[in-house]
Amino acid sequence: MPIEMTDVERLAQILERSGVDAIEIEEPGLSLKLVVEKSARMAASPTPAAAAGPATDHSVLAKANVAGHFLAAHPWRDKPFVAPGQRIEAGAIVGLVKIGLLYAPIVAPAAGTVDAVIAETGATVGYGTPIARIRPLAESNPIN
Amino acid sequence: MIEILSVTGPASVQDLGRFDQYRFGVGTSGAMDDVALRVGNIVLGNDENAAGIEIPMTPFKLRFGRDMAFALTGAGVEAEIAGRAIPPWWRLHARAGDILNIKAMSCGARSYLTVSGGIDVPVVLGSRSTQFRGEFGGLHGRPLLPGDSLPCTASTTTIGELGIEPADITLARSNAAADETIVRVVIAGEYDAFDAATQELFWSSSWKITPQSNRYGYRLQGPAVKPKAPIEKRSHGIVPGVIQIPPNGQPIIQMRDAQTSGGYPKIATVIRADLWRVGQARLGGRLRFEQTAYADALAAEDGMSAYLDRLRTNVRLVEEIRTCR
Numbered sequence: 001m002p003i004e005m006t007d008v009e010r011l012a013q014i015l016e017r018s019g020v021d022a023i024e025i026e027e028p029g030l031s032l033k034l035v036v037e038k039s040a041r042m043a044a045s046p047t048p049a050a051a052a053g054p055a056t057d058h059s060v061l062a063k064a065n066v067a068g069h070f071l072a073a074h075p076w077r078d079k080p081f082v083a084p085g086q087r088i089e090a091g092a093i094v095g096l097v098k099i100g101l102l103y104a105p106i107v108a109p110a111a112g113t114v115d116a117v118i119a120e121t122g123a124t125v126g127y128g129t130p131i132a133r134i135r136p137l138a139e140s141n142p143i144n
Numbered sequence: 145m146i147e148i149l150s151v152t153g154p155a156s157v158q159d160l161g162r163f164d165q166y167r168f169g170v171g172t173s174g175a176m177d178d179v180a181l182r183v184g185n186i187v188l189g190n191d192e193n194a195a196g197i198e199i200p201m202t203p204f205k206l207r208f209g210r211d212m213a214f215a216l217t218g219a220g221v222e223a224e225i226a227g228r229a230i231p232p233w234w235r236l237h238a239r240a241g242d243i244l245n246i247k248a249m250s251c252g253a254r255s256y257l258t259v260s261g262g263i264d265v266p267v268v269l270g271s272r273s274t275q276f277r278g279e280f281g282g283l284h285g286r287p288l289l290p291g292d293s294l295p296c297t298a299s300t301t302t303i304g305e306l307g308i309e310p311a312d313i314t315l316a317r318s319n320a321a322a323d324e325t326i327v328r329v330v331i332a333g334e335y336d337a338f339d340a341a342t343q344e345l346f347w348s349s350s351w352k353i354t355p356q357s358n359r360y361g362y363r364l365q366g367p368a369v370k371p372k373a374p375i376e377k378r379s380h381g382i383v384p385g386v387i388q389i390p391p392n393g394q395p396i397i398q399m400r401d402a403q404t405s406g407g408y409p410k411i412a413t414v415i416r417a418d419l420w421r422v423g424q425a426r427l428g429g430r431l432r433f434e435q436t437a438y439a440d441a442l443a444a445e446d447g448m449s450a451y452l453d454r455l456r457t458n459v460r461l462v463e464e465i466r467t468c469r
Contacts, residue, residue, distance in 0.1 A: 024465065031461050033468055066465055075313055076220050076232045076251070093231065096307060100458040101314060103231075103307030 008034070022127035024067045035127055059115055062108050062132040064125040068099035070106075072121045082132060086114045094132040097125055112136040145209030146259070148292040149243065153201030154359070157263050157282035157294070160193045161400065162271035169404050172384060173273035173281065176254050176359060176400055176423030179311045179448070180218035184258030186455055187215050187235045187308055194262030195272035197288070199255040204246040206257075208238040212296060213260040213303050219252025219424060220310070233308040252312075252424040261297035276359065276401050304466055308455070312424070315451060319434070324350055325425040327418040328436040328444065332386065334409035337371040345369055346411060351395065351431045359401040362422060364431065368393030375409040382406045385414035385422075387433075397422060417444035 015023060015036050025032040064070070072080040072095050082094045090111045096103040115133040119125055148155075160181065161174025175181035175198055182192045202221065208214075215235040216223055223230040223246045225238060238244065246255060265272050265283055274282025283292055319326055335343070351364035370393040382388070386398045388408035397414060398406070399422070412433060414422055425431055436444075 026461060028457075031464060033465055066462070074231045074307070076310060093305075096231075098309070099462060101309045101455050102458050102462055103309065104462065105231075105305050105307065 008032070012036075020126065021129075022067060059133045059135050060110050060112070061118075061130045062094045062106050062134060064097050064104075064106055064119075064129040064131055065127060066097050066099060066104045067126040068097040068104065068124075070119040070121060070123045070125045070129075070131065071096040071098055071103065072117055072119075074103075080117070082108075082114045082117065084114050084116055088112065088114060088134070094134075095119065106131045108132070108134055110134060110136040146263075146294040146296060147207045147209060148288050148290055148294070149205040149207055150290050151199075151204055151288050154276070154287035155197060155199045155201075155204060156274040156276070156287050157195050157265050157272060158198045158274060159195040159262075159272045162269055162273055162275065162281070164270045166404055170269060171275065171277065171402055171404055172400055173271065173275045173359075174400050175256065175273075177218050177252075177256065177420040178423075179315075179420045180254070180256045180424075181258065182452060183233070183308055183311060183455060184215040184217040184235075184256050185262070186452065187306060187459055188213055188258055188260045189303075190258065190260065190262055192452075194258065195265060195282075196256050196258035196263060197294070199246060199257060200253060202246050202249050202255075204255075206244050208240060208242045208244070209293075210240045210296075211238065211302075212299075213237050214244075215258045215308075216246075216255060217258070217308065217310075218254050218256040220250045221246050221255045222248045222250065223255075231307055233310045235303070235306045235308070237302055237305070253426045254423060259296050260299055260303075264295040264297045277403075303463075306459075306462065311420070311451075315448075324430045324432055325421050326432045326434055327421050328415045328441065329387065329412040329418075329433045330415060330436060330438055330441055332410035332413045334371065334375060334377075334389075335411055337373075337375055337409060338369065338389075338411060339372050342369055342371075346395075347433060347435060349432070351433075353425055353427055353429050353431060355427050357427055359399055361399050361402055362397040362425070362431075364395045364397070366394070369395065369411070371409055377407045377409065379405040379407045382410070383413070385416065385419050386410050387412045387414065399423070415441035415444055417441070417448045 022035040088108050092108045093105045095106045112134040115135050117132045119131045158175040161172035185192045185194045217233050220232050225244045226242045268281045279285035346369050349366040351366045354363045354365050356363040384400050388396045389411050390408050
């Protein structure tokens, strides 16, 4: 079934209204991805991002950049990629998003100490879903 | 270019194998776990038949001579690049000078290193696989040694990190046990030369994989399985996967470096879709045979093709999502 431009517009409106960041539709021979521009939404409806914590908090979030199911540990490993209190480098893997047969890594945007792993294994995550909260080291510069 | 720094056991360059020279007595060689090699090549955008390195023992260490994407598939290994841990079944990018250190193998028997563009050793008789018996193919027809330099055609295009669900999770069989590899077999030419009780013994036994098991064949240990009367056959054509019963009644599974002919009676043959499971079964581990029909063996191959198709589609989709951003 081909997707028409009108369908895309309608989907975009639904995303906008429902506060969903992104949607990905996959069918044989067809894939569609829509991402809502965050800043636009913030301007339109100033809902505070609760997951980001209090405004005074300087912690940074490792976020999913693709939709799928979150895995805190590799299925072949007992230990999760990171645990609270652990020191990690920028770019360290904090978890995986399983999409079909693939695992997309979620990486730490900055070096620091893991405060909490927010997402739960098996949970459905989407583009921008917070996965882990990291207290950055004072001297570190976020890579993004 | 890749420089081998340290190697344990007979690591070798392998593609999917050499299939056109069988009638001249040239065995197939090729990756013992063809699924792992294919998957590594698929995630790198390579031809599935591109040559990689089969690593049967650790530690194994190499240095990348230039920036290139690579993947590790097959056995579960503890590996590091530039001091950073690499998860199992992973594709990533190496920088020139980076050292890949495969420290230990926690499950499975062979790890596969594939690189973007493939290992560019010369094609000999239609394949880049190392033929140990004939001492040709691969790198100088022999296992890799410290100091070896492997030519690569690697493109320097940067591609993102990506994991793949290990094949033994995706392709797990419902009757799988943690301590035993179960492989499907079809009965072979001399099956009827064994009486019913002996046939039952063959099916019901949990066969131990002896240390005399390698790329040539797996020698198994268990109760003696002997034919009703001794069988003397002239040497005839055999293929990887054939399970022979020598006079001592202890089965031998012929593997990728097997001779193309043999005279021992054949009780069964491991189906092609399960041969990789044997290739990943460890020395000292246990194997059990499950009888399957020829039609089901073909269906299992279709299932394997469907799995690889699905993987290709998934990889394309994820790359597209990433490029969109």
